[in-house]
Amino acid sequence: MTRHTVGIIYPDHAAEDDYAFAAGLLGVEFPVAHIYGTDLHAVPELLDLGSPGKLAGGAAHLATAKPDALVWACTSGSFVYGPDGARRQVEQLSAAAGAVPTSSTSFAFVQALRVLRTTRVAVAASYPQDVSALFVEFLAAAGVDAVSFTGAGIETAAQVGTLTSGEVLDLAAAADHPDAQALVVPDTAMHTLRFLRELEKHVGKPVLTANQVTVWEGLRLAGVKVVRPELGTLFEEEIDHGAR
Structure with a gap:
């Protein structure tokens, strides 16, 4: 049986153990690569945190895990770029990861x-x-x-x-x-x-x-269908994989 892997790029340290909990519950690997910066909730610091170089470093750290999908798990470090900038951020991250299906928590x-x-x-x-x-x-x-x-x-x-x-x-x-x-x-x-x-x-x-939709988005991109009502309404029915 194939065990899927969803790579998580996570800023600093705070609630990353949510992903270990999800892995145990869902039977999917969620390896976490940490990137670092000032964890201040302020626009300049958030723009730096989500910069292409830092995210590419996270993708490189996850390369050995051969993820089926990759998610930048930082809402503020993505939406602070605006819709177009956040889209470019995801595209650049996917390219850095070798065209792995990629998203961010904001788009999730x-x-x-x-x-x-x-x-x-x-x-x-x-x-x-x-x-x-x-x-x-x-x-x-x-x-x-x-x-x-x-x-x-x-x-x-x-x-x-x-x-x-x-x-x-x-x-x-x-x-x-x-x-x-x-x-x-x-x-x-x-x-x-x-x-x-x-x-x-x-x-x-x-x-x-945020961590719920990040997990859900990674599963969606990886093509994994799962029903886990204990993770909320979003997980009550099999997800639609139609649009990416």
């Missing part, structure tokens, strides 16, 4: 929302307000309306990684809006995979989190 959100036929969301962001607003703009360019968004103002990814499940639940509930079809939680530095169903029950609607 867009694809997941499209599959769920969701166009109105509430955004529970951990970032400062100005960075959170750039994510809202990224979604808007894809036809998704953020009916509300909250920027929690947490300055670094390391701080986000220390949030407890209770704190994440509180953040989610505070950001929700009755007009939103789903709640979006965009930071890969935030632990969420172990309590996604609790999150959805807490707000009473589908919840998409």
Whole structure:
């Protein structure tokens, strides 16, 4: 039986153990290559973090794993480039990885929302307000309306990684809006995979989190079909592999 591999390029250290949890649950390898920079949630630092040279270094580190797909697991380090820049970022990363199917967490959100036929969301962001607003703009360019968004103002990814499940639940509930079809939680530095169903029950609607959609997008690109309801509404049915 073939065991698939989805390579994850991850900034610094915060919630990368979510991918080890996913590997154990799904029977898919999720090797993580770390790239490093200042983990400040600020535009100049995020642009540097997602630069072609750093991402190419991550791809090189994963080359021996021979991944079936590759995902840049940093929402803010992709949407900060805007839709066109984020697309070029993915294309350059794919080329550096030898044409491996490649995406980023920002595009994973867009694809997941499209599959769920969701166009109105509430955004529970951990970032400062100005960075959170750039994510809202990224979604808007894809036809998704953020009916509300909250920027929690947490300055670094390391701080986000220390949030407890209770704190994440509180953040989610505070950001929700009755007009939103789903709640979006965009930071890969935030632990969420172990309590996604609790999150959805807490707000009473589908919840998409950064590490969840990153895993889902990698599986989609690798052509792996999986149903795992414990990972939320997004994993309740076999994914559609039609569009990449």
